[in-house]
Amino acid sequence: MKDLATFIQKLPKAELHLHIEGTFEPELMFEIAKRNNLKIPFSSADEVKAAYQFNNLQEFLDIYYAGANVLLTEQDFFDLTWAYLKKVASQNVKHVEIFFDPQTHTERGVAFQTVLIGIYKALEKGEKELGITFRLIMSYLRHMSEESAFETLQQSLPFKDLIDGVGLDSSEVGNPPEKFRNVFEASAEEGYKLCAHAGEEGPAEYIWGALDVLKIDRLDHGNRCLEDEKLVERLVQEQMALTLCPLSNLELKVIQDLNTYPLKKMMEAGLLVTLNSDDPAYFGGYMNENFLETAKAIDLSKEEIVTLMKNGFEASWLRAEDKEKWKNEIERIAKEV
Numbered sequence: 001m002k003d004l005a006t007f008i009q010k011l012p013k014a015e016l017h018l019h020i021e022g023t024f025e026p027e028l029m030f031e032i033a034k035r036n037n038l039k040i041p042f043s044s045a046d047e048v049k050a051a052y053q054f055n056n057l058q059e060f061l062d063i064y065y066a067g068a069n070v071l072l073t074e075q076d077f078f079d080l081t082w083a084y085l086k087k088v089a090s091q092n093v094k095h096v097e098i099f100f101d102p103q104t105h106t107e108r109g110v111a112f113q114t115v116l117i118g119i120y121k122a123l124e125k126g127e128k129e130l131g132i133t134f135r136l137i138m139s140y141l142r143h144m145s146e147e148s149a150f151e152t153l154q155q156s157l158p159f160k161d162l163i164d165g166v167g168l169d170s171s172e173v174g175n176p177p178e179k180f181r182n183v184f185e186a187s188a189e190e191g192y193k194l195c196a197h198a199g200e201e202g203p204a205e206y207i208w209g210a211l212d213v214l215k216i217d218r219l220d221h222g223n224r225c226l227e228d229e230k231l232v233e234r235l236v237q238e239q240m241a242l243t244l245c246p247l248s249n250l251e252l253k254v255i256q257d258l259n260t261y262p263l264k265k266m267m268e269a270g271l272l273v274t275l276n277s278d279d280p281a282y283f284g285g286y287m288n289e290n291f292l293e294t295a296k297a298i299d300l301s302k303e304e305i306v307t308l309m310k311n312g313f314e315a316s317w318l319r320a321e322d323k324e325k326w327k328n329e330i331e332r333i334a335k336e337v
């Protein structure tokens, strides 16, 4: 086997937990702010990066929403998404299922359509020119009201064919899944698939809520399930996928140290876990870095890395035959590297 970095690079990967606004690199932020005649409170990209020190989720979200404020036009959303796709193409990512936060932009007077079409055109171009297939998930902001989420659902309906699912993100503690019971039910009736962030900072009860009240198809983060044996049993029995984000957890102090990341424990328990980058521009790593840093910290074997990569496709919303194709491809390439 060649070195670990090469092994991780060469295997095809699927990314299932990625906020497109969280891919906004400081250099592009400056460029877009300038062309929109907007000021940002930093004088250089290095100064921006230096400000990325977070003690918790909220400290991150405050900076993340401030950064997103410079995005105004369809071209801005296109450029943001295209930069992400080019980056992950270089890391051999073959399929992405990405979140966007409509309310972050519609609240500022940017039309839903402007956001969606900018992102979508880049995704289409990425599929054609980079061979990256995609699904798109609009995420409701949980610090806002259920009524506002309902407005977002309404705005999405003319574009239903372009959107695959809904998610739930932003400030978790104090905003339990139950708050969004009705809008998730209505979203499912419209044919959207469902996922929700739960058990990142919030307690295991929020994961129960996401399962039983929101009736999710996939669980984002879900780390804190380990505090509840019955919950782990349930997740294993349903083979509910968890989209874990190790570098995000480290940067937001959800975990103190990667060396004690309980990933092996989760795999041994039979949980369907996947690795993802969450907000790579803010947390210091895209897919390969998440795999590599984690593998080094907890000494993942080649087999465990292969399992995690296959899990990414298994937990995706690709058709069954495409999942099989990629899992076989991973096996094939793993033997060659």
Ligand code: HPA
Binding pocket: 019, 022, 057, 064, 169, 170, 171, 197, 200, 248, 278, 279
């Ligand atoms: N958690 C909740 N909301 C978010 C995150 C996250 O990790 N990233 C972007 N919005």
Ligand code: ZN
Binding pocket: 017, 018, 019, 169, 197, 220, 278
């Ligand atoms: Zn997230």
